[in-house]
Amino acid sequence: MESYAFVIVGGGIAGVSCAEGLAFLCPDKQILLLTASPLVKAVTDIVHLSKTLFDFDVKELRAQQFADLHPTISVIEDTVTSINTEGHTVSTTGGKCIKYDKICICTGGRPKLIAEGNPFVLGLRDTESVKEFQSRIQDARRIVVVGNGGIATELVHEVEGVEIIWAIKDKHISATFVDPGAAEFFQAQLLKRGDKMTSQTSSPVKRLKYTVDGSSDVKDAPTGAALGPDWHATFNIHGIHADMRKVTVEYETEVKEIRPRADSRDSGGESWAINVHLTNGKIYGCDFIVSATGVVPNSSVFSESGKLILADDGGIKVNWKMETSVPDIFAAGDVCTASWEHAAHWFQMRLWTQARQMGMYAAKSMAASLAGEEVLQDFCFELFSHVTRFFGFKVVLLGIYNGQTLDGQYEVLLRVTKGTEYIKLVMKDGKMQGAVLIGETDLEEMCENLILNQLDLSIYGEDLLNPDIDIEDYFD
Ligand SMILES: Cc1cc2nc3c(=O)[nH]c(=O)nc-3n(C[C@H](O)[C@H](O)[C@H](O)COP(=O)(O)OP(=O)(O)OC[C@H]3O[C@@H](n4cnc5c(N)ncnc54)[C@H](O)[C@@H]3O)c2cc1C
Ligand SMILES: NC(=O)C1=CN([C@@H]2O[C@H](COP(=O)(O)OP(=O)(O)OC[C@H]3O[C@@H](n4cnc5c(N)ncnc54)[C@H](OP(=O)(O)O)[C@@H]3O)[C@@H](O)[C@H]2O)C=CC1
Numbered sequence: 001m002e003s004y005a006f007v008i009v010g011g012g013i014a015g016v017s018c019a020e021g022l023a024f025l026c027p028d029k030q031i032l033l034l035t036a037s038p039l040v041k042a043v044t045d046i047v048h049l050s051k052t053l054f055d056f057d058v059k060e061l062r063a064q065q066f067a068d069l070h071p072t073i074s075v076i077e078d079t080v081t082s083i084n085t086e087g088h089t090v091s092t093t094g095g096k097c098i099k100y101d102k103i104c105i106c107t108g109g110r111p112k113l114i115a116e117g118n119p120f121v122l123g124l125r126d127t128e129s130v131k132e133f134q135s136r137i138q139d140a141r142r143i144v145v146v147g148n149g150g151i152a153t154e155l156v157h158e159v160e161g162v163e164i165i166w167a168i169k170d171k172h173i174s175a176t177f178v179d180p181g182a183a184e185f186f187q188a189q190l191l192k193r194g195d196k197m198t199s200q201t202s203s204p205v206k207r208l209k210y211t212v213d214g215s216s217d218v219k220d221a222p223t224g225a226a227l228g229p230d231w232h233a234t235f236n237i238h239g240i241h242a243d244m245r246k247v248t249v250e251y252e253t254e255v256k257e258i259r260p261r262a263d264s265r266d267s268g269g270e271s272w273a274i275n276v277h278l279t280n281g282k283i284y285g286c287d288f289i290v291s292a293t294g295v296v297p298n299s300s301v302f303s304e305s306g307k308l309i310l311a312d313d314g315g316i317k318v319n320w321k322m323e324t325s326v327p328d329i330f331a332a333g334d335v336c337t338a339s340w341e342h343a344a345h346w347f348q349m350r351l352w353t354q355a356r357q358m359g360m361y362a363a364k365s366m367a368a369s370l371a372g373e374e375v376l377q378d379f380c381f382e383l384f385s386h387v388t389r390f391f392g393f394k395v396v397l398l399g400i401y402n403g404q405t406l407d408g409q410y411e412v413l414l415r416v417t418k419g420t421e422y423i424k425l426v427m428k429d430g431k432m433q434g435a436v437l438i439g440e441t442d443l444e445e446m447c448e449n450l451i452l453n454q455l456d457l458s459i460y461g462e463d464l465l466n467p468d469i470d471i472e473d474y475f476d
Helices: 013-025 063-069 127-137 150-158 180-187 300-306 352-371 444-453 458-465 471-475
Strands: 003-009 031-035 039-048 054-062 073-077 080-084 089-092 097-105 109-111 142-146 162-167 209-212 245-250 255-260 274-278 283-286 288-291 295-297 316-318 329-331 336-338 385-390 393-399 411-417 421-428 431-438
Touching: 003 013, 003 352, 013 031, 013 039, 013 073, 013 352, 031 063, 031 097, 039 063, 054 063, 054 352, 063 073, 080 300, 097 352, 142 150, 142 283, 150 162, 150 288, 150 385, 162 274, 180 411, 180 421, 180 431, 274 288, 316 329, 329 352, 393 444, 411 458, 421 458, 431 444
Parallel strands: 003 031, 003 097, 031 073, 054 209, 097 329, 142 162, 142 288, 162 245, 316 336
Antiparallel strands: 039 054, 080 089, 089 097, 109 295, 255 274, 274 283, 385 393, 393 431, 411 421, 421 431
């Protein structure tokens, strides 16, 4: 039977970061990366923008290309079907049974769809699902986008040549990431063209980049690794109309029913492939629906066969060492749920950055566990930090930027310059708890420091955001 010191399941950012971390920490141990997908995602060219925010390039490589770069890492393209926790083995659809000393589960997630199995409801996750979306949208006149998080926010900005009905449960757009004020700031951009056509900023936005290395001809597995930043830049996502930007937002509503064409016409009397009935009573005909309604962790194989304890959201519960409820089994990335007591300014969000941090941290814990050493809790779980781009603007989110966990007991300092920047600082007892920085504010490092060191800023009052005062001078 094949045997490895370390086995990692999943070739997304979490799994690859874990494998690379182990190769670095334990150069004398053999590592196996077992992945259902023929492509793996590797992080390269990391540039730190601040202590916790960083810019990196993500390369999609063929499994063998990745293995060639690391002499102690073997890659097998296969799907794990069960885990035997007593025997320390994993079995695969390819009939393999592989022994491990320590294993890390990094199987990511899959889209949580509003109507699983309905051919007119698409989810976006990996290259294959975007290819399907690309082929369907080129003949589409109108689509309905459901959900109010990352994917929906990017889609309504990037897709062109098609009418979009954006159905959201909330009172404001992009609610998973931003507050009503920031949503209002973005609102003006709804009908503007995507990044490819215009840019809101003259300077380059520092953010993650996504490149594909010689993999365009590779068909990904049904459970490929998740796409990431700038995924839309590598696909042509244009509808049938040569030139159209029409986005209608339907607020505080959900999809009640999806009816096939034969049943009825929409409110406008037109005939469509399907009619979408919303809970607000409106009916929209469309070509298809994009269900951008979150992620379900790919954990079932391991909870059934390995008896791992799952959290309420379906993720594998892990403690701060990324250990699961079963000895010698670790988990990282979208598949896991951070079930330790979080630092005051950190929380889990299923993001690329966290997948990488968790993968690397799991590597540290696995190496220490094999060597019988102790690990210290990592700094990266002290402060939530995320840099992305919405509606053409650089967006930096720090700490509890929406007052999460503060029970409404906080004050907000705001500075808004329409079309240029939106700055929101979340303050409690004179100390900064979080920040939303939209545009080229150049305030991320200062805010990060002030959240981490919890300096009492009461004496500065609103001067904290006075553009005529260089606040950083105060702290020199
Ligand atoms: C469209 C889109 C845009 C996004 N944009 C951003 C962004 O701008 N910024 C950001 O921070 N995050 C973004 N994310 C989220 C980010 O991509 C994910 O949080 C991150 O990639 C998760 O990485 P992972 O390694 O945990 O999982 P995944 O990338 O899902 O990788 C899971 C891996 O496990 C393999 N696998 C699954 N089951 C098995 C099995 N049984 N046996 C073997 N292998 C298996 C899969 O093939 C895959 O290789 C985006 C996600 C999507 C879908
Ligand atoms: N730029 C970035 O940082 C990006 C990050 N991502 C990440 O990729 C993953 C997938 O993205 P996405 O699918 O947008 O997930 P998100 O978790 O970002 O958002 C899901 C949205 O769907 C809503 N929702 C859930 N169920 C329903 C339902 N039945 N009907 C209507 N709305 C519903 C949620 O509302 P509620 O919360 O109220 O349930 C939420 O607004 C996420 O982890 C996301 O963070 C994706 C794209 C870009």
